[in-house]
Amino acid sequence: MAIEQSAADLLATAVRGVLGVGELPVRLRAWDGSVAGPEGTPVVAVHSRRALRRLVWAPGELGLGRAYVAGELEIEGDVFATLSALTSAGRLASRDAPTGLPLRERLAVVGAAARLGALGPEPAPPPEEVRLHRAGRRHSRRRDAAAIAHHYDVGNDFYALVLGPSMVYSCAVWESPATRLDAAQEAKLDLVCRKLGLRSGARLLDVGCGWGGLALHAAQRYGARVVGITLSTAQAELARRRGAAAGLADRVEIRVQDYRDVADGPYDAIASIGMAEHVGAAGMAGYVRTLHDLLRPGGRLLHHAIAENAVAPRRNPDSFITRFVFPDGELLGLARTLSALEGGGLEVLDVEALRRHYALTLRAWVERLEKNWDAAVALAGPGRARVWRLYMAASALSFEAGKMGVNQVLVQRPGGDPPPLRRRDWV
Template sequence: MRIAEAIQEMTGPGVPVEFIAYDGSRSGTRDADVRVEVRSPLALSHIASSPNQLGLVRAYVTGALEIVGDMYTALATFPEMSPRKLSASLLMKVATKLAVAKVLWPTRPPAEESRLSGRRHSRQRDAVAISHHYDVSNQFYEWVLGPSMAYTCAVYETENTSLEDAQYAKFDLVARKLALQPGMRLLDVGCGWGGMVIHAAKYYGVRALGVTLSANQAEWAQKRIAQEGLGDLAEVRHLDYRGVFESDFDAISSIGLTEHIGEANLASYFEMLYSKLCAGGRLLNHCITRSDNLQDARTENFINRYVFPDGELLGPGRIITQMNDTGFEVRHEENLREHYALTLAAWGENLERHWTEAVREVGPHKARVWRLYMAGSRLGFERNEIQLHQVLGVKLDNQGRSGFPLRPTW
């Protein structure tokens, strides 16, 4: 068996990709824009151990399999983002190759693959899951995200809008949807590096509290707040959103937190946010969703293993229904999936621009996870496999009044 032909067989016919392998074999389209290189028997071991998307991911993350060319172009070239199932005969041939190469099979997954223990979405397990992704390196995130340190979908006026301008526009859109005014109190749950907290305090004179489960994020945000001279208005705490003791907030923003909540906790999540608002208070929930309400929240794919452990994406209808049933009157909703594709493209460009420094900072395996995750997610938003929804709700007063004008003001 020639290895290059075997790998090509997994991807299906007609794919304009060149395949080469350490045994000297070559297959596919010569001089294609994308080349798959099998550099070590370890790649075969990963693929044979998990003959699905996860096996290829493990091979790539470890460097045993290399993608030469732009990662986004590579993923877009393949008809599917998961390989065809290995036939029994092909799997046997792979096993023979591994025996000859004296490579153990199955192979242990890379250390970057998350393995959590304890009750799903308990406070302790959530803290570990968040730390896995966010407590990587603030320097690494500064290279990828840019000066805004905003790790959520930006809002683009045009395709040529800069990432920084688009992130400012996102925070300002949230602020206007929440109708923020000087003297109001804002709670930002899952606040990241404090972008919304700082924006609300700096541009709207709002007293803003942000909470995050990432110690790195909280430390960075507090330093940024001090540098901006906003210490009298803004604060970020290293705290689970369920641990906030204050109430009677005029507004709550949740930008990129709902994905981490879990379907089983969705009702209690919105109930908690509802209880923290004063009458007439608004909630803006901004999160990634599935493209429909028919799919289960898959929890055993590449994103869950390597990027967002315990993350669960729900359909937009599930989010809206739960907000409504909790007591919020839903006043506005919009899908920004094309904006997230543009955001991820900008992050991907930043990563490639700082690739050498990024590898030195977080290691080659972690950097490869990010390259794969951002390119794949960009493709997912473009193909409507995932979406980004902002849903605006209000807590009515005891006479059913919303305080909304007749037409939107944002």
């Protein structure tokens, strides 16, 4: 007599098909309390048949991500261990895996869903998923503003919980893993100012200034006169308040402005920290040309950006990051970035890789988010909090595995004073 399969057993069949593995890397707990998968592995609780229906329609990271954001499945225990188990083997481990499933695995997923009564129309995406097709063509001013608002206007109080008092949302520089996050962020800001050669009275343009961390540091510690620009109204409002509270309103100006509209150069230095990821490959030449023309001869630009390592740039419109986190975001490899900077008439002075530093930064942000989870949910809602937990933890693992890197490239516009003879002049 055939043994009736439990809900967890049928879920296991579907998940193995989605992942393309013979053995589950996690233990599944179904809504009826049944379990399947190896003991001692991370536990994923599936609360609803709707999670399986999402996998029928979007078999892969997007379907899994939607189910997690919607609360239809839960990661029990360590989020890093669970994501590492899911992404280290099978289809999710391959960057070049096809987006669809082979017929055999597809039939297994559909068959399991049918037996569990999970078939039906495609569920509506969670409201946290964004689609910008109504905002115009990609990287138009209007659509870039919409993309930035989606990510950065979640709420200043929410970001304060995650980022801490520094309110700096980019890779910190760590003396050691034991360094505290705020100290590591201050070290990064100081390194940027030294690389740019800031002096009292120097004019700095901070492109993508966020909540004003670098602008305030450069004005307070180095006496610079700073213009910070952002497309986020929420960021600008808080940055202005922080500048006024620090007594720096006469030296720090924060604008809601597209970098393509800045017309009051020349500047002695320009910082672009974690902003170029929003420009796109097609816009890089124009981005470099604009910043080149805003620099005085001899002025320096620090270009700090995430890169996909050792692969050609690509944009996957169905990835979790694209749909939920950074709509229209694109990562360029280091070689292509250097080519664009040099092709735009800028001289490369220095390149520093900070891959391991970003992994430490992301782990610190996840720790802060989880420590303040109830407050984060109250501020941004459970779905948005889940998006940030998933994307930051997954990104940390990608940096640790070398799939992504982050690089600071220091360049100078020819003319003016010659660059320093030795790197030690700014490190």
